[in-house]
Amino acid sequence: MTSLVDASTGTHGRLAEIGGERSFRRRLMEMGLLPGTPIRVVRRANIEGLVEIEVRGCHLTLRKSEASALLLQS
Amino acid sequence: MTDTRTATGTPLVAIAGNPNVGKTSLFNRLTGQDLKVTNYPGVTVERHVGHTRLTGAGHVEVLDVPGTYSLSGRSAEEQIAIQAIAGLEGNQTPDLLVMAVDSTQLSRNLYLVLQVLELGVPTVVALTMTDMLSRRGQRLDAEALERALGVPVVRMVCHRGEGVDELRAAMDRVLTDPSQGRPGWRWRPEHPALLEDIDQVARLVPENWAGGNQDKRWAFGLWALLSLDDEDELQSIPAELRAIVAERRARADADGREIESQVIRGRYQWIDEHAASAVISTAPPARSRTERLDTALLHPIFGFAIFLLAMGVLFQSLFSWADPAIGLVETAFGAIANGIENVMPPSLARDFLVEGVIAGVGSVVVFLPQILLLFFLIGLMEDTGYMARVAYLMDRVMNKLGLHGRAFVPMLSGFACAVPAVMATRTMESRRHRMITMMAIPLMTCSARLPVYTLLIAALFPPTTVLGFLPVQGMLMVAMYVFSTIIALIAAGVMGKFVFKGPQVPLLLELPPYRVPHWASVLRMMWQRASLFLSEAGRVILICTIILWVLLSFPQNPALETDYDALRTETVAAIENPAAQEEALGELEAQEANDIFLQSYGARLGHAIEPVIEPLGYDWKIGVGLIGAFAAREVFISTMGVVYGVGDAVDEESATLREHIRNETYADGSPVYTPLVGLSLMVFIALSCQCMSTLAAVYRETKAWRWPAFLFTYMTLLAWVASFAVYQGGRALGLG
Numbered sequence: 001m002t003s004l005v006d007a008s009t010g011t012h013g014r015l016a017e018i019g020g021e022r023s024f025r026r027r028l029m030e031m032g033l034l035p036g037t038p039i040r041v042v043r044r045a046n047i048e049g050l051v052e053i054e055v056r057g058c059h060l061t062l063r064k065s066e067a068s069a070l071l072l073q074s
Numbered sequence: 075m076t077d078t079r080t081a082t083g084t085p086l087v088a089i090a091g092n093p094n095v096g097k098t099s100l101f102n103r104l105t106g107q108d109l110k111v112t113n114y115p116g117v118t119v120e121r122h123v124g125h126t127r128l129t130g131a132g133h134v135e136v137l138d139v140p141g142t143y144s145l146s147g148r149s150a151e152e153q154i155a156i157q158a159i160a161g162l163e164g165n166q167t168p169d170l171l172v173m174a175v176d177s178t179q180l181s182r183n184l185y186l187v188l189q190v191l192e193l194g195v196p197t198v199v200a201l202t203m204t205d206m207l208s209r210r211g212q213r214l215d216a217e218a219l220e221r222a223l224g225v226p227v228v229r230m231v232c233h234r235g236e237g238v239d240e241l242r243a244a245m246d247r248v249l250t251d252p253s254q255g256r257p258g259w260r261w262r263p264e265h266p267a268l269l270e271d272i273d274q275v276a277r278l279v280p281e282n283w284a285g286g287n288q289d290k291r292w293a294f295g296l297w298a299l300l301s302l303d304d305e306d307e308l309q310s311i312p313a314e315l316r317a318i319v320a321e322r323r324a325r326a327d328a329d330g331r332e333i334e335s336q337v338i339r340g341r342y343q344w345i346d347e348h349a350a351s352a353v354i355s356t357a358p359p360a361r362s363r364t365e366r367l368d369t370a371l372l373h374p375i376f377g378f379a380i381f382l383l384a385m386g387v388l389f390q391s392l393f394s395w396a397d398p399a400i401g402l403v404e405t406a407f408g409a410i411a412n413g414i415e416n417v418m419p420p421s422l423a424r425d426f427l428v429e430g431v432i433a434g435v436g437s438v439v440v441f442l443p444q445i446l447l448l449f450f451l452i453g454l455m456e457d458t459g460y461m462a463r464v465a466y467l468m469d470r471v472m473n474k475l476g477l478h479g480r481a482f483v484p485m486l487s488g489f490a491c492a493v494p495a496v497m498a499t500r501t502m503e504s505r506r507h508r509m510i511t512m513m514a515i516p517l518m519t520c521s522a523r524l525p526v527y528t529l530l531i532a533a534l535f536p537p538t539t540v541l542g543f544l545p546v547q548g549m550l551m552v553a554m555y556v557f558s559t560i561i562a563l564i565a566a567g568v569m570g571k572f573v574f575k576g577p578q579v580p581l582l583l584e585l586p587p588y589r590v591p592h593w594a595s596v597l598r599m600m601w602q603r604a605s606l607f608l609s610e611a612g613r614v615i616l617i618c619t620i621i622l623w624v625l626l627s628f629p630q631n632p633a634l635e636t637d638y639d640a641l642r643t644e645t646v647a648a649i650e651n652p653a654a655q656e657e658a659l660g661e662l663e664a665q666e667a668n669d670i671f672l673q674s675y676g677a678r679l680g681h682a683i684e685p686v687i688e689p690l691g692y693d694w695k696i697g698v699g700l701i702g703a704f705a706a707r708e709v710f711i712s713t714m715g716v717v718y719g720v721g722d723a724v725d726e727e728s729a730t731l732r733e734h735i736r737n738e739t740y741a742d743g744s745p746v747y748t749p750l751v752g753l754s755l756m757v758f759i760a761l762s763c764q765c766m767s768t769l770a771a772v773y774r775e776t777k778a779w780r781w782p783a784f785l786f787t788y789m790t791l792l793a794w795v796a797s798f799a800v801y802q803g804g805r806a807l808g809l810g
Contacts, residue, residue: 020580031143031185032181034335052368057180060582062580
């Protein structure tokens with residue numbers, strides 16, 4: 001499993017695990033980020049410390065600190 | 075709560091859905107121009123209600139509910155949405171929910187739909203953005219979705235009005251036929267332990283929530299189990315319900331079972347099985363236009379440069395485009411005041427009307443051109459999708475201050491007026507972030523500070539250039555904007571560290587696809603915010619202007635009046651030329667106002683605060699101006715007009731007032747205003763909270779007096795210390 005932080009731009013994969021603080025995890029899951037959900041890494045902004053992903057037709061941006069708790073199936 | 079009619083007998087239809095799915099344009103299409111704005115029970119969040127007539131159900135009330143992703147949202151607006159949908163906290167349960175569903179993001183939108191279906195509220199689904207979907211080469215099988223959901227599904231293109239008649243027919247069907255639009259649960263939790271959790275919680279759900287309906291009680295039990303925690307601010311939740319939720323969650327945690335995951339996965343499993351098949355792709359997916367645009371607009375260098383350019387255009391337009399309209403407003407109110415003065419004989423009532431009421435209304439309306447323009451541009455940035463990119467680009471800076479990039483967006487509105495900006499913090503999901511942002515917003519250079527800067531800069535600084543091309547006056551103005559923004563950001567950082575301590579709040583920012591703006595909705599957003607300014611700030615400004623008029627015109631002095639009456643008679647007799655006569659009479663009137671002022675309560679107040687402001691380089695007259703500025707900072711100018719006997723009908727362009735400022739001296743002949751005093755005064759205006767409307771708005775949003783009190787105290791102290799440093803520091807350097 002790789003962490004979302006380490007996945008390079010353009011990676012397609014499925015989520016394996018959603019970690020992080022409880023209420024934030026609930027928000028991610030309610031927006032459809034669940035184990036098995038396909039995602040795509042759209043952009044990694046190293047200077048800004050952000051990762052943009054596409055999930056269920058929607059573009060979401062997370063900070064790297066939270067993205068590190070999202071694991072992808074390899 | 076199960077009865078289908080309201081107290082007045084009119085059914086209530088609520089339009090709900092995720093944020094930015096076109097709820098408001100749907101609302102407009104259904105209700106036309108008829109809109110009533112009231113408040114939600116217990117809070118001052120506007121409740122937009124319209125009316126429409128359906129063939130069968132007759133007259134219905136239509137409510138525009140704020141957007142939310144789920145029924146567990148945490149921002150002030152999301153919690154309002156939850157209460158309005160579920161009929162909590164004194165809200166009436168809707169008789170029908172029209173769920174706006176973005177067809178390009180079907181599964182995420184259906185999550186909320188499943189939640190409301192569980193609660194048993196009759197529902198119709200309105201599919202929006204279907205034109206965007208077909209542009210992507212996809213199609214939605216509405217009939218399949220309708221079969222799966224068990225509620226009417228109507229495909230719409232709101233800005234073209236397509237689907238509106240079908241939607242009205244579907245609404246009518248569900249309202250009049252109890253067998254339609256109420257399919258209940260689409261999925262069922264299966265895990266025995268979870269079923270036990272829900273049973274236990276459901277037993278403590280208040281009787282009036284479910285109205286005797288067992289399925290509904292159970293749905294509320296599940297909702298409570300998933301959504302109640304120590305972060306929600308719902309007031310009407312019984313303590314025993316909270317207690318059982320906490321207990322069941324702790325028990326699940328101990329068993330290594332996560333309730334959230336079980337429930338949310340259950341819903342999404344249903345969605346993936348039933349809804350994914352409703353979307354039919356007719357073309358292979360391509361890298362979207364939005365992604366290509368973002369490569370440039372989110373670029374760490376080009377993206378930032380484009381952002382700065384956009385800000386530059388925003389402010390340039392603020393200065394240059396709003397000016398003619400401001401002039402027009404000033405002329406119009408001058409003409410009204412003149413008209414009244416010509417019609418009414420001189421009296422206290424006339425003075426009250428002209429100098430209190432008309433001047434008060436005028437000082438509200440004069441801000442409208444800039445505020446409308448700024449909110450138009452902000453609305454444009456939101457509607458095109460660029461605003462989310464601003465949050466993206468600003469996140470790095472804001473993160474250092476313990477905030478989100480999203481907090482920058484309401485701060486941007488602070489450049490127009492702090493009152494709507496403070497209200498815009500309602501969309502922030504963390505209360506801590508919201509408080510920090512609210513406390514920093516009033517430091518942004520709002521449109522009321524602008525005329526004060528214009529007056530002081532024009533009066534005290536030479537219209538020359540430095541380095542051959544940089545105009546001194548223009549640079550100073552830019553410097554004031556940069557200064558205020560930096561101070562506001564620092565203040566936010568300091569407050570996050572010392573006043574509102576708490577954990578970092580994670581960022582989850584949605585980047586919507588770019589789209590051509592819908593002008594109607596941009597204009598509507600602009601007008602909604604401007605009318606917030608008019609109603610909320612306007613009332614306070616008007617009252618303050620009237621109080622100020624009393625302070626500056628009382629106590630009345632009959633002897634003085636007799637003297638001036640005699641002088642007026644003399645002038646009329648001595649000067650034949652009507653124009654010259656009018657000019658002389660005008661001068662007399664200004665002098666009289668000045669004489670009254672010198673004896674007034676306002677002047678006494680100015681004298682009283684003089685010792686405090688003397689170290690900043692101000693005399694008591696400036697002190698009176700600063701007191702006047704409480705109504706709105708711009709009122710500083712007309713107050714100084716009265717103070718210097720120029721009359722109160724002056725604006726920042728008034729040559730006479732500038733002249734008086736330059737020539738004002740102390741008893742020893744030294745000038746009151748030096749450029750250094752001007753600078754110190756501008757710093758004071760920039761940092762102090764001389765604005766009653768802002769204080770009132772912060773009170774309404776926080777419902778506690780200690781926050782406006784804190785805001786006022788910290789800003790005033792900050793302003794005093796900074797102005798002291800500028801003035802005394804400048805003098806030590808021999809600058810003034």
